[in-house]
Amino acid sequence: MTLTHEPIEGEHFIVVSETTGNEWEIVVGLEVHCELATVTKLFCGCPNMFGDEPNTNVCPVCLGLPGSLPVLNENVVELAMRLGRALQCSVEPSVFARKNYFYPDMPKDYQVTQFDRPINADGWLDLPDGTRVGIERAHIEEDTGKNSHAGGSGRIHGADYSLVDYNRAGVPLVEIVGRPHIRHPEQAKTYIDELRAILLTTGASDAKMEEGSLRVDANVSVRRVGDSELGTRCEVKNLNSLRSLGRAIEYEARRQVDLLETGERIKQETRHWDEGAGRTRAGRSKEEAEDYRYFQEPDLVPLVPSAEWIAAIDAAMPPLPAARRDALALASGLGVTESSVVIAVQRDLDQLALAAIAAGGDGKRVLTHVEHNLSGEGSAELGPDAFAQLVGLELGGQLTATQAKTVLAEMVVSGRAPDVIAAELGFEAMDSSELEGIVDGLIAESPEEWSDFCTGDDKKRAKLQGFFTGKIMKATKGQADGKAVAALLESRRAESL
């Protein structure tokens, strides 16, 4: 069956069946595991460190040796609550549970997690597009060790054994369970971007997908447009990048619609994304929840953070991305969903932009530079007053947009004033008669090209416009304003017709 996909911008992603014309809506809920940025593991004093030599960060507790006892890391509770409060959750009295399963990545044969009483419950995350995605819970659990089937010399084909490194076993995680409020693959990516920004802002995690400190599973289902009941979902794992996340959701939705349109049922199961093949495959059949035989962890007492502790976390909460976007939108006069506003906060350049606007810089021009010409890491030398001054020179016509970009690049490196740099580079406003003289001279030099420019079709004219603009820029050493050049060429063409 061939299907077409018609994304409705900023809203729902609809799959249309070509055979039946039925419209299907994607419904996605994301489960995110993030490793907390603590010094030590969840229940023991072993270092929480990525990339160390195998089995060097281990002790009797995280190796599950008999007689060892876990003790909860205070900083885990602090970071988990910071994250929970940033996600608008209530902090609840919680208990730990054992999730029992046989797999060599956990030497104890159970994982300590929170089951029926999680530390954070019932919050939400607001996306830049205005969508509010509910957060069911954000609970503490321990990470597992790392299994590999490859020896030092590479992958072993048909190996009948695995090799296990327990450095990661017992590393603290928070699992953030989002409600199925996502309706578009792009929205899923935005949700992860926003969540990552919150993880970084609160200092809860370094949130690196490529190192596995942020891992995403997607619960995907489809339903007919207009239906309110949720369809049967499949959980897609092995999503190692945002690109994989988007592709996997789209593929999985299409697969489910194909099945449903041919009268089959969706089987609830775990599926693995294969990035190379661009498809999902059935994995282990999903065990029923009771198969894990959860029960309360007898070695750990309940966790009941005091009201004072929670209040201290709230008081110290740094401004979150949504609030920072609001402030920047207000100061710049742009909409809160404008890409330049979103990007400025993502790059941590919103404080600089706000200060530049406060110093008199035009909001829109400031944010255009932030979006296109500045990076988060490389802008430390740039002061807000100088930034505002640059924008002033540009709006005043003393610098073209191209020249302003060049000057800005130099300001970021040297921290010097824009007028000084512009003078050094010989960037001076070119008066219009000077530009006209240069343009007329170049037209006279290339009569055939000029004739083609004046009378050719759109394609030819666009090509020759580039030809003349290039020559003019070369002759003026880039000082000519691109817009003025285009206008001049057009008026000369109109005169010659």
Place this chain on the structure above:
Amino acid sequence: MSARLTRDNVAKVADLARLELTDADLDRYTEQLSAVLDHAEDVASLDLDGVPPTSHPLPLVNVLRADVVVEGVDREEVLSQAPSVEDRRFRVPAILGEEP
């Protein structure tokens, strides 16, 4: 014997726990585990209005430690205790149905 626990329940739990039980074992454990559950049922017959659920017998909450590194155990010593080791990792049997 409690009506709630069947021999099949016990067989399933044994399977999940990777325990191989004989028919005689299954009979015996069904009986013993039922007795344990019956004993728990006795508690339910008490009047417990106003008694909050108890997760732990200790009158303790928030037992926490500072986030400070404590020396673990030496890798060579750990690996020397393992039945099988390769490439400084524990070598374990592959699990059936394991993800590729």
